[in-house]
Amino acid sequence: MSIRFDGQVAIVTGAGGGLGRQHALALAKRGAKVVVNDFGRAAEGQSLTAAEAVVREIEAAGGMAVAHGASVTDEAGVAAMVADTMQRWGRIDILVNNAGILRDKSFAKMDLADFRLVLDVHLMGAVICTHAVWPVMRAQKYGRVVMTTSSSGLYGNFGQSNYGAAKMALVGLMQTLSLEGAKDGIRVNCLAPTAATRMTEGLLPPAVLDRLTPESVTPGLLYLVSQDAPTRAILCAGAGTFERAHVTMTQGVHIGSGPDxxxxxxxxxxxxxxxxxxxxxxxxxxxxxxxxxxxxxxx
Structure with missing residues (x-):
C-alpha cells in the first residue's frame, strides 16, 4: 500500500524548520499541495523567510507550495490563511498543528507570562487553526488533523510544566474532536515526536541528536493524515521507533461512602x-x- 496525497491540500504550521519542514517536504513529495506556515521572519542578510525557503525546496523538487507567515495565535491571520488557501486550491484536507515554542524553567522559578505564552502557542494555536479549517472539512466530509503532543505532557518532564500542560491539553482536545468529527469523515490524532529540532538544540548530546532526526518521525505523521488513518490515536515516534500511548482506566473498586x-x-x-x-x-x-x-x- 502506497500512501499518496495527490489532489489533497495540507496546512503545516511551524513548517519553516525541524519537524514541520520535514512534514511539509514529505507531504509535497507524495503529491499534496502544501501551505508552509511559519511565523519566523527572514534572518539578517537573507531575502527569504524560513517558510519561503521551504517552499523553494518543494518547488525545486517539482511540488506545489505556498508560504504563509501568520502566527497561529492570531485568529485573523489564521482565518486569512484558510481563506487564501480555499481561494487558491478550493479545499483543505490536512492540518498538521506543529508550531510550538519552549520556555523551560522549574515551576517555582517560572514567570506566569511564560506559562501563558506556551499555552497560547501550543494549545490555543492548535485550537485556532483547527477551528478555522473545521467548517471546510465538515462541508467536504473529509479531514485529517494532527495535534503535536509530547511525552512531557503524557508523562511529565522536569522544568516543563507549561509545555507539559499544553501538550496534555492537546490530547484532550484530540479525544473530543475525534468523536465530534467522526460523522463528517474527520479523523483526529496526536503525534508525540522525539526529534532534534530548533527547540531541542543544546539539550541533548550529539550522539543522541544524530539518531533523533525529523526524518525518522515523519513516516508516522504521513500515516496519521492518510486516507486510511486511524482516529483517536496517540502515536509516539523517534529515531525510527514507533509506539502507541493510551489513556487507560483500571477496573476500580467500589468503596461506598460514610465517615471512614x-x-x-x-x-x-x-x-x-x-x-x-x-x-x-x-x-x-x-x-x-x-x-x-x-x-x-x-x-
Missing part, C-alpha cells in the same frame, strides 16, 4: 490501582458508567 470512606480508599489504593483488566474508554462517559455499575452491583 477516605480511610478505606487509602487501605485499598493498591487494589484500586491494579492494572489487570484496565480499559481504554471509548469516551468520558465510561468512567461514570463503570462507577454506577459497580455501585449498583454492591447494592
Amino acid at each position: 470512606a477516605a480511610e478505606r480508599v487509602a487501605a485499598r489504593f493498591d487494589e484500586i490501582s491494579d492494572r489487570d483488566g484496565e480499559t481504554v474508554p471509548d469516551s468520558g462517559a465510561a468512567q461514570g458508567t463503570n462507577e454506577v455499575g459497580k455501585a449498583m452491583q454492591a447494592g
Whole structure:
C-alpha cells in the first residue's frame, strides 16, 4: 500500500524548520499541495523567510507550495490563511498543528507570562487553526488533523510544566474532536515526536541528536493524515521507533461512602490501582458508567 496525497491540500504550521519542514517536504513529495506556515521572519542578510525557503525546496523538487507567515495565535491571520488557501486550491484536507515554542524553567522559578505564552502557542494555536479549517472539512466530509503532543505532557518532564500542560491539553482536545468529527469523515490524532529540532538544540548530546532526526518521525505523521488513518490515536515516534500511548482506566473498586470512606480508599489504593483488566474508554462517559455499575452491583 502506497500512501499518496495527490489532489489533497495540507496546512503545516511551524513548517519553516525541524519537524514541520520535514512534514511539509514529505507531504509535497507524495503529491499534496502544501501551505508552509511559519511565523519566523527572514534572518539578517537573507531575502527569504524560513517558510519561503521551504517552499523553494518543494518547488525545486517539482511540488506545489505556498508560504504563509501568520502566527497561529492570531485568529485573523489564521482565518486569512484558510481563506487564501480555499481561494487558491478550493479545499483543505490536512492540518498538521506543529508550531510550538519552549520556555523551560522549574515551576517555582517560572514567570506566569511564560506559562501563558506556551499555552497560547501550543494549545490555543492548535485550537485556532483547527477551528478555522473545521467548517471546510465538515462541508467536504473529509479531514485529517494532527495535534503535536509530547511525552512531557503524557508523562511529565522536569522544568516543563507549561509545555507539559499544553501538550496534555492537546490530547484532550484530540479525544473530543475525534468523536465530534467522526460523522463528517474527520479523523483526529496526536503525534508525540522525539526529534532534534530548533527547540531541542543544546539539550541533548550529539550522539543522541544524530539518531533523533525529523526524518525518522515523519513516516508516522504521513500515516496519521492518510486516507486510511486511524482516529483517536496517540502515536509516539523517534529515531525510527514507533509506539502507541493510551489513556487507560483500571477496573476500580467500589468503596461506598460514610465517615471512614477516605480511610478505606487509602487501605485499598493498591487494589484500586491494579492494572489487570484496565480499559481504554471509548469516551468520558465510561468512567461514570463503570462507577454506577459497580455501585449498583454492591447494592
